[in-house]
Amino acid sequence: MQIQVNTDHSIHGGERLAAYVTTDLESGLSRFSGWLTRVEVHLSEDGGGKPEDKKCVIEARPGGRQPVAVTHHATTVDDAYAGAAHKLARVLDSRYSRAHDHKGSDSIRHMPAPEDPEQVGAIEAEPQS
Numbered sequence: 205m206q207i208q209v210n211t212d213h214s215i216h217g218g219e220r221l222a223a224y225v226t227t228d229l230e231s232g233l234s235r236f237s238g239w240l241t242r243v244e245v246h247l248s249e250d251g252g253g254k255p256e257d258k259k260c261v262i263e264a265r266p267g268g269r270q271p272v273a274v275t276h277h278a279t280t281v282d283d284a285y286a287g288a289a290h291k292l293a294r295v296l297d298s299r300y301s302r303a304h305d306h307k308g309s310d311s312i313r314h315m316p317a318p319e320d321p322e323q324v325g326a327i328e329a330e331p332q333s
Contacts, residue, residue, distance in 0.1 A: 258283070
């Protein structure tokens with residue numbers, strides 16, 4: 205999984221911020237690492253004079269599927285990033301669970317076939333009471 209961090213010219217932090225975001229995302233999204241190919245983080249300042257003028261957009265790109273993007277606004281860069289990372293983990297968990305689990309268990313297609321062909325015949329041939 206490749207992680208890219210982009211910041212606006214008004215966001216301070218540089219390499220330390222990028223290293224923190226990369227490390228945090230690698231650990232937070234580790235269960236999806238085989239599924240995700242790339243994650244892009246965009247930190248910016250809206251500058252509209254609002255109290256919540258910091259914005260974080262995180263876009264995750266699963267292999268062979270449409271990208272998933274989340275946005276979070278906050279008063280600080282840390283809060284904006286934390287909110288967006290939390291939203292992304294929830295969205296990916298929902299989509300990943302839906303794609304691989306059906307109502308909490310494997311589907312019948314994932315169950316192993318019976319090994320003993322006589323067992324299958326014996327189950328079908330049992331008399332019913």
